[in-house]
Amino acid sequence: MTARLTMSARLARVAVVAMTTVGSLLPLGAGVAHAAPEPGIALPPGVVKLNDGEPCPPFTLCLYRDYNNRGPAYGIGEGYNVDLRDLPMPGGVHGSTAANEVSSxxxxxxxxxxxxxxxxxxxxxxxxxxxxxxxxxxxxTVDIVHWMR
Incomplete structure (x- = not known):
């Protein structure tokens, strides 16, 4: 019985390490359908447009215009510093970008x-x-996302 539990514990650790490694190798948003950016608008590197209210994918920092993770949203890959003034935000109160528009x-x-x-x-x-x-x-109030290293 002890040998069986030890083997199961080892297999579980290997599975976690494998999933973590694979997740870190996949590009941001791989395997997930996201909203298309607005035509003619290039998003900064490491940023994907999410569907309104879409749950935050793994390995991503998500920002939502509205409370309770609702409204227009973006995902930012870990390590990508992003100026929110470069992200269009439809229906914003303070302007047309995500700067000073994020609540969640x-x-x-x-x-x-x-x-x-x-x-x-x-x-x-x-x-x-x-x-x-x-x-x-x-x-x-947020204008920039910066990653601590």
Missing amino acids: WVNNTRGLATLVDLEGERLRPLFPGRSLQEPAETND
């Missing part, structure tokens, strides 16, 4: 993302595996 975040990566507010000169960490519904005082 999901960090499904293994990295520490920093949410940067240029106007308020604030930096806020978003740790791996965490989600954030912006509190009123910081809602719609």
